[in-house]
Amino acid sequence: MATQPRARYLDGPVAIIGAGIGGLTAALSLQHSGVAVRVFEQARALREIGAGVTITPNAMNALDFLGIGPALAEQAGETPRYVVRSAADGRELERGPDPGSFVPEFGASYRNLHRGDLHLALTDAVTKSDPDAIALDHRFDHLEQDGETVIAHFSNGTTFEAPALIGADGGASAVRDAVFGGQDASYTGHVALRALVPFTRVPRAVIADPYALYVGTGRSLIHYPLRRQTTMNLLGNAQAPQWQAEGWSIPATVEEFLGLFDDFPEPVRELIAAVPEQHLFKWGLRDREPLPAWTRGRVTMLGDAAHPMTPYLGQGACMAIEDGMILGRAFAASSQDLTEAFSRYEAARRDRANGVQLAARYQGTQHHGSTASGPGSGKTAATLGLFSYNPVTEPI
Numbered sequence: 001m002a003t004q005p006r007a008r009y010l011d012g013p014v015a016i017i018g019a020g021i022g023g024l025t026a027a028l029s030l031q032h033s034g035v036a037v038r039v040f041e042q043a044r045a046l047r048e049i050g051a052g053v054t055i056t057p058n059a060m061n062a063l064d065f066l067g068i069g070p071a072l073a074e075q076a077g078e079t080p081r082y083v084v085r086s087a088a089d090g091r092e093l094e095r096g097p098d099p100g101s102f103v104p105e106f107g108a109s110y111r112n113l114h115r116g117d118l119h120l121a122l123t124d125a126v127t128k129s130d131p132d133a134i135a136l137d138h139r140f141d142h143l144e145q146d147g148e149t150v151i152a153h154f155s156n157g158t159t160f161e162a163p164a165l166i167g168a169d170g171g172a173s174a175v176r177d178a179v180f181g182g183q184d185a186s187y188t189g190h191v192a193l194r195a196l197v198p199f200t201r202v203p204r205a206v207i208a209d210p211y212a213l214y215v216g217t218g219r220s221l222i223h224y225p226l227r228r229q230t231t232m233n234l235l236g237n238a239q240a241p242q243w244q245a246e247g248w249s250i251p252a253t254v255e256e257f258l259g260l261f262d263d264f265p266e267p268v269r270e271l272i273a274a275v276p277e278q279h280l281f282k283w284g285l286r287d288r289e290p291l292p293a294w295t296r297g298r299v300t301m302l303g304d305a306a307h308p309m310t311p312y313l314g315q316g317a318c319m320a321i322e323d324g325m326i327l328g329r330a331f332a333a334s335s336q337d338l339t340e341a342f343s344r345y346e347a348a349r350r351d352r353a354n355g356v357q358l359a360a361r362y363q364g365t366q367h368h369g370s371t372a373s374g375p376g377s378g379k380t381a382a383t384l385g386l387f388s389y390n391p392v393t394e395p396i
């Protein structure tokens with residue numbers, strides 16, 4: 001990968017906490033800018049949950065620029081045109097743009113990826129550039145910083161001293177807690193259920209209408225194909241007032257899923273019924289108020305650590321990718337001073353990501369009909385115009 005001269009104020013690798021989609025994109029973008037990184041991940045092995053992730057042209061522009069977009073597009077295959085449907089009767093409410101229009105209009109394609117494929121592509125690219133870039137089994141615990149340096153302390157007893165530290169440790173960020181103090185995420189009253197269904201089990205009516213979002217009172221459900229039409233990704237959101245448990249992978253049952261969507265149109269019910277046992281998981285959706293600042297001294301944050309969001313615009317990973325891309329560019333553009341690099345980064349990112357965070361919350365209420373206009377009046381990321389931001393060329 002072509003690199004640019006390294007910023008002179010960096011006298012050692014930048015520490016990134018968390019090897020998720022945002023942390024790894026930042027690592028790759030910093031490497032591209034000639035900045036060495038060490039990514040510290042709490043897990044003992046690198047892995048992602050089995051689910052789909054929608055990568056829209058705004059984020060795909062960054063993946064293309066960083067060199068991993070074309071292979072991911074090849075793995076994913078073509079993206080069908082999406083349709084928004086009424087959960088009451090299956091009626092079409094909105095038809096998404098022609099997938100062929102994305103490259104001419106926004107410079108990049110729109111792909112539905114398997115999260116594992118995206119994570120592996122990022123990991124491979126980062127370690128190809130530097131085999132020692134990722135340290136596993138390092139759970140960040142706390143930090144100390146002064147005008148010169150930041151020291152990260154890990155629960156395995158080790159420490160790492162760096163000129164700068166990036167908190168990319170997700171929605172329950174320990175970096176955010178360490179720097180800005182604890183702020184609990186509040187439960188939104190919605191539970192999400194997810195499954196991957198092999199195409200051999202997918203009902204014909206769903207294969208004929210492969211990318212659909214059904215919106216109904218208090219609930220929505222989306223399905224779309226992955227890996228060249230071999231797997232169907234299924235994601236449902238429903239109200240569940242009493243949710244307690246933490247985590248993204250709590251086992252759920254087909255019976256429970258069907259019970260929540262029993263009045264949705266028949267193809268959807270058939271698809272839920274086709275989910276193989278033990279392949280169904282749920283998690284409680286949590287939300288936080290946007291933060292007025294992401295940076296303190298030599299520490300900043302990105303992705304869900306900075307702006308966790310509900311899934312109603314499918315933009316959480318896309319925002320993390322945009323953050324990571326811009327962060328690397330901000331280092332490349334600021335040759336003298338870390339303060340300048342972080343200021344450029346936050347100035348380019350905070351209004352955009354915090355705005356999408358609030359929009360996702362609002363569109364959830366619109367999709368689910370908790371307003372006078374009823375279900376289905378929500379906008380999508382496409383109709384909100386979110387694809388026209390390009391993190392590769394956005395002024396910083």
Ligand SMILES: Cc1cc2nc3c(=O)[nH]c(=O)nc-3n(C[C@H](O)[C@H](O)[C@H](O)COP(=O)(O)OP(=O)(O)OC[C@H]3O[C@@H](n4cnc5c(N)ncnc54)[C@H](O)[C@@H]3O)c2cc1C
Pocket residue numbers: 017018019020021022023040041042043051052053054055138139140141168169170171172173174194248302303304305311314315316317318319320
């Ligand atoms: C099922 C599902 C479907 C989704 N679909 C979409 C979609 O279609 N489109 C979209 O744009 N977004 C989607 N999202 C949201 C998106 O996945 C998240 O917004 C995105 O993963 C955030 O990336 P991140 O890197 O900030 O955090 P994460 O992906 O959560 O990564 C954080 C990493 O930090 C590590 N970590 C945590 N704490 C510590 C610690 N103390 N020390 C060291 N490491 C730590 C974690 O193990 C993890 O590897 C979806 C989410 C889910 C769960």
